[in-house]
Amino acid sequence: MQYLSALSVQVLVLFTLCCVAFCEPTVQELKCQVCKALVTESVAAISKVDPKKKIPVGSFRLQADGTQKQKTIPYAGSEAHMHDVLDEVCSQMDNYAQSAHKTLHSKV
Secondary structure: HHHHHHHHHHHHHHHHHHHHHHHHOOOOHHHHHHHHHHHHHHHHHHHOOOOEEEEEEEEEEEEEOEEEEEEEEOOOHHHHHHHHHHHHHHHHOOOOOOOOOOOOOOOO
C-alpha cells in the first residue's frame, strides 16, 4: 500500500507541475483539457511497466574491501521510471493538435 501512495504523490506532483507549466492562466477550460491529457498519458505510461521489474540502486562509492553498497528496488515508481515516463509523455504531447480560443484567438 505504501507503493501506491508514493506513486499517487508522484502523479499529483507531475499533474501540478504540468498545469503550471503548460497552461495559460486566463483560459480555464483549455487548462483543464491539457492537464487531463497529460495525466491520462502519464497514468497509461506508468501502468505499462512490469511490476516485477527491479533495478539496482545505491551509492557509487567503494567500500574498504572494494565492493559497492547497492540494493534492488521495484522499477515501477522509481525515480528512473518517472524520468522515462516524463520523456515518453512529453514526446506524445506533440501529437496533440493545437487549438485557438474562440474569443481570445490565441493558440494554446
